[in-house]
Amino acid sequence: MSFQKLDDLGRKLEALEHALSILGADEATHMAVGGGEKRAEAMSNLAGMYHAQATAPQIADWIAAAKPETEDQRLALAEFERQYVSATCLPTEFVERKTAATMRSEQLWRELRAKGDWDSFLPALEGVVALVREEAQLRAAATGLAPYDALMDQYDPGNRTADLDPVFADLKRFLKGFVPEALAAQEARLAKRPRKSLNGPYPIEKQRELGLAAMRAVGFDFTHGSLAVSHHPFCGGVPTDVRMTTRYRTDEFLSSLMGVLHETGHALYEQGLPKDWSHWSLGKARGMGIHESQSLFVEMQLARSPEFWHFALPLVHQHLGADAIPGWDVADVLNEVNFVERGYIRVDADEVTYPLHVILRYELEQDLVAGTLEASQIPQAWDAKMTEYLGISTINDPKDGPMQDVHWPGGAFGYFPSYTLGAMIAAQQWATLEKAQPSLRSDIAKGDFTGVNQWRADNIWSQGSRWSTPDLITRATGEPLNTDFFKAHLKKRYLA
Template sequence: MSYAKLDALGRKLEAIDHAIAILSADEATNMPVGGGEKRAEAVAHLSGIRHETFTAPDVADWIEAAKAEDLSLDDQLSLREFVRVHTNATCLPSDFVRRQTESNMRSEQLWRDLRIKNDWAGFAPALENVVALAREEAAMRADALGLAPYDAMMEQYDPGNRAADIAPIFEDLKAFLVDFVPAALEAQDKQRVARPQKSLKGTYPIEMQRELGLSMMAALGFDFTHGRLDVSHHPFCGGVPTDVRMTTRYRTDEFLSSLMGVLHETGHALYEQGLPRELGHLPVGHARGMAIHESQSLFVEQQIARSPEFWQWAMPVVREHLGADVLEGWTVEDVIGEVNTVERGFIRVDADETTYPLHVILRFEIEKALIEGELSVRDIPEVWDAKMTAYLGHSTKDNYRDGPMQDVHWPAGAFGYFPSYTLGAMIAAQQWAVIEKAIPDVRNHVAAGHFDALNAWRRENIWSLASRHSTPEILEKATGEPLNPAHFMAHLKARYL
């Protein structure tokens, strides 16, 4: 049977994907600097082999023959996803995939060196090459999929989402936040008059912070027989579902930034570990897309870990690992005031949940213009500065490392990814609204450090669906309605006003 041949092909591709994922995770955590060039060549070569294997002429024949076979409903959904992924793969020539992979990896390696030096002039030529290749990719994908170029790029991260649907939601959210952030800042100032802010500054050894993070990961349900925690320049969750590679970064003068990063990445990891293992070798068994992925990480970080109930449980855990005098004299309300501090800042990954979407919307607007050829790389700093000033009141003129060089996504060629972050935040709020109805005492569960019921709901309604449906379809199946930003806005109002 032809479907059986596709199933066997999936196992070959899974093996290659496994190798690429672990090599890539190691490249960001343990690889010596001098290994960069050969590592880029190795990953590029494996990517080329994968592409050639998946796009071999026989595969298209197997797909066509499988369409006529008597398949179960699950196998039909699997075949549909196989067709979607195959179409996206066959529209890119193998030599292009190799060339782009190597260019993107070398660009990312250069970015790591030049960002800290604030050297936009030195980095810009590499980014120009990345953008040129991304435009080529977008054009080829758009032609094969019958989509606009930027939609074709978004399709790689969030199947089913379209810029025409997202842009108006982002415009409404931007208009809401431009007024809401000042109101939240004013409310915060009033609270601090009544309850002065305490300081978390101190000395927190990295090993003690690491043990705290591991403890929190275990409580949330992370399976350490199928994953680990490391350190990297930029926190991420990578690897494969049976070997999840999570990373964070530490500061010794405070512990919250690392801890919140660990909690965020644990949300990603739980999703990966919760995918149906029996389908892991097939496209239908993979995570649906980055908006759903971000909804799971932000669900843990924002909906759970920034709630007062979470800190009722977490404060004793923090003291157990960092010392009995840590948070001495603090109340839950004090901690909540700290973890939910509203502040207009330069850095997206350090932003609070009220300002974070404005960082994302800025990037969405710029990268969409880049892919569509309406903006050139040399003009990015000026446009970035104008939008940052308008949206968040900060100028980034001549401050490239805190401006357009701060993220790894564009240096690595990931265009169409950024919307996923804010879509994920909105989806997370929408999920929480449904869960509170499904599990009326869920806040008591969180306060006791019991997360099994939350994980069970997400496993049944999100994780187990994997890629059986599109992003919008999964959201509607899980919550009973399409994406509704009103839930996110209501969440922000309740928390900050």
């Protein structure tokens, strides 16, 4: 009976999640400017209803009394309990304090980042860091985890610094030597075949048609999803109605196309989740690292490969016109989409330098949570690591240094590792898939993605949240997360 009560509750929570997700996606794409105040009020009330139902005290009794009859029910109950502990371990008074502080911090960040005014922003950030330390202790007490692990567990259940520290240390050592090698190889390559300029303008409607064709080709189900425009691309909505967005520039089309393919990776995961368990935590995606691995699998492993562009270049000509990129062949496109350079901004970084941006943040936020680094010391610590890892200094440029991300102003500590974990998991999945399907590359060159998607459906999508992040990686690929796959991928792509 208790299991049935939890099942009924899951359906009510799913309905509220559905409403919140669709309202949020609509706000970012179609809502009229004047609708903001009432939309915020509606979403706030729905969020309050969700929180009240999800944290009701009687749920603890239902969990304790539930008697699962199948393995799926046992796993579903364990995941539900983990989510319940996560939702109830913070007192309401603390949640209110943190929400107010992070909202104010984010507002200040938006105002002050453009000016690079670190000194005016610092007091607000210090307040957020103090609250994050408090939250880490509360979560640690409830879960038995170390404080930073307890924060990270919200985003990637099962990840622990004891496992990630050596993985990231190994990757960092490799990349510090590899970046100069990749840049030298690129320089030699470009000496023989210089980068070509794009031949814009590219009408937005034609770019949209190209994006839709690419989505369709790689497996997006348009009976359960759509594409719109937003200021920042995202994949939202719900698995039965995925709301994907992109943005367009008329002077070039590759950034929009790559953004579409990245978000399609997220969307395919959502569309492939186990439908029978959609109203339980078990039926949800397994954390941000796995989600990012699915988007990066499509964007990086697939869409920046020569095989993909053998298939996609005719698609570009079909939708943008035969003279869209005159004289370009596959090698010219790869020169563009795989261009490597040292830069300040994480979100603009290529796949070679991007992990160093993430590892820098991972190391700093561990120190901030532990109290061995204070917010006031961030600019110097940030600059020291940027100089060591990427050979560029940010000491007099907080706007493009420690003020560039919204995560810390918003209190999202423990999130950054997911980005690079996603890239590594994607490379490991690709290597496993290539062994399992010897015709993989030739299939992709023909535009046949059925084998790729069937493997991911069987090993990742259909598994939902049955396993922790580390266990899911091991089950899918046959071994724990291993940096060798990502390193081999980078060598093959950037030193060849």
